Amino acid sequence: MEKNEKKSTTLEIKGVERRTLMKGLGCVGVTLALGPAALSLVPGEVKHSKLIRPPGGQVERRFSSLCVRCNRCQEACPRHVIATAHLGDGLLAARTPKLDFTLGYCDFCMKCVDVCPTNALARVDKKTTHIGIAVILKDQCIPWQWGGCTRCFEKCPEKAIRLDDQKRPYIDPAKCNGCGLCEQICPATELRSYQPGQTRGVEIVRLGSRIEA
Amino acid sequence: MQKQTRAHQLRTISIVAVAALAVAGAMKNIAIGSLSGFGVKGISAICPLGYLETLLASRLMMPRLLLAFAAIVISVVILGRIFCAWMCPIPLIKRFLPKPAANKPAASAPDVAENSGQDFSLPSGVRLPILQSEIRTTSPEPTNRSERDTPGRTSSTGLLVLGGTLLSSAIFGFPVFCLVCPIGLTFATLFAIIRLFHFNEPTMDLILFPAIIAAELLLLRKWCSRICPVGALLSLAGKLNRSLVPTVDAKRCLALSSGTKCDLCRTSCDYEIDLKASQADSRVNQCTKCRECAERCPVHAIHFPLWKRT
Structure with missing residues (x-):
């Protein structure tokens, strides 16, 4: 400190003292270090994010460059499907919106898009856009284990779930838009409550993030 | 402990009202948002720093937000940095954090009477609204500090943080300061509390967000005046502000009229703006119109005229 102050007379730049300058540079x-730190805390976060974003936020790099974490999409969602990502999802993802299909499903009402100030979310056509894609988890799915349940098949608004000859559901990837109604209503966790974990018999995943189980 | 001024209480009410509005919006699904981005339906404005960061990160112009940004800049030109004292939750939070231990031991503090050269005396007919002893006890500290910390320097670090943040956002492609912004984290904590009760969603964020805020404000005590890039950005626009600029009546001011070592206006100011200094001191652009100086002034020499006469 004292050394710095002695030198300060010679190293003044536009009236800024050296000590102040060092602090500022710090x-x-x-x-500057915060950027790479956030990117590296969860390696490959932007490229391989597992979070399902609200409509129009599917390209992660674009989304994370625009989202200012204002919470408006979450507040606008009438079905409460938009939850908040936590610090556990990474420093960069924390406070951004993610879809939690245990709370609701997306009916593409676009209310979140309308309130998004930065257009991080964008209007999409629910027939052509996939906000995610459903994957049947055969270990959890009741008909794949015993048979009998066809709930997701009956309720799917896009008719994207089909039954094979043994009445076991499978997904038509061309039709599934990832709305998540199947995950919301899947009774696997209720009927198979002795199974550990929260995973249901069907789960929405990001497009291309996992090969169908 | 100083008595709270009326302006102080009004500021508290104002800050709480802003936070309450955001909480009500979240609970009733009106989607008002937070200070990071707020609005009604399709009309929206975002934090000016957030706008610049997303602009550089995404390289998209977003004309709608450019208008909102311009509106915010114009409001700062008209009203000054009122956001920092009347809306931002950070000054309120700072009050609940433990104060730093007195960093100057009593032995080294110069004696007031010895140092001031002149005894503290009041012009006849002036009635003091506060205790004379309060003036005496607050005066020695600034006389020490003013020797090395001349006005005009304190804002530079804030501007450097602002520059670093924008550069970092442009390079890495996301709004960098938003990740650690204590204003955003404050609202995130409020929203996390709402979700805890609404959706039974307990998360570590409920502990970690306040911890980050506390760490920032405790490690960097002068967060608002020296670090905060939002404040630095607003003070840039504040350079054009000519209304509600605090002005000292030199005839009434104890220091200017009788040479008394009164420095209450400066010590009561979070930004240590010395109103008594000559016009060369341009730091008045940092004024947040908190009115603390005007209310602390023992002779009511400070007022906020609608237009500053030059």
């Missing part, structure tokens, strides 16, 4: 350094 601040700049920290803000």
